[in-house]
Amino acid sequence: MAAVLASALCQREIQVQIVDKDLYESLKQELRPQTHEHLVLLSGWSHCSSKVWLVGDKLTGEEQRRAQARVHFVPYSQFPPDAVRGDCVYHSTPALVRRRRHRSRN
Structure with a gap:
């Protein structure tokens, strides 16, 4: 379900912030390359706004x-x-x- 939501949001140019690196890598593989710019890996919880x-x-x-x-x-x-x-x-x-x-x- 996370992949479906991330894909839909990224296609609408909505930034999706991920803290978990494994989840980020998994989602990035499932998304179309042109939507990758909207998927962001945060370096830590302190950056999550x-x-x-x-x-x-x-x-x-x-x-x-x-x-x-x-x-x-x-x-x-x-x-x-x-x-x-x-x-x-x-x-x-x-x-x-x-x-x-x-x-x-x-």
């Missing part, structure tokens, strides 16, 4: 604590991350959110 993080189910509490305040964590996996920080926004996976009218009225 993104306000929106697309996260998988392996996001750790330690990684969340490295984010800046007011970051939006948007999951692309089936399970959203546990909310570790009160100064960030945690979104739910859209397919797993029930609409109000479908909820039980008990």
Whole structure:
């Protein structure tokens, strides 16, 4: 799923910042060469200034604590991350959110 999202964002000329070198190399191999300029390997967490993080189910509490305040964590996996920080926004996976009218009225 990460490759699909990275590809779609890079094709729209949106910068995708990656901290994990192995993931970066893997994604770079899957992307079209003309989109490589939008895929950026960060040299460390201190350089991560993104306000929106697309996260998988392996996001750790330690990684969340490295984010800046007011970051939006948007999951692309089936399970959203546990909310570790009160100064960030945690979104739910859209397919797993029930609409109000479908909820039980008990």
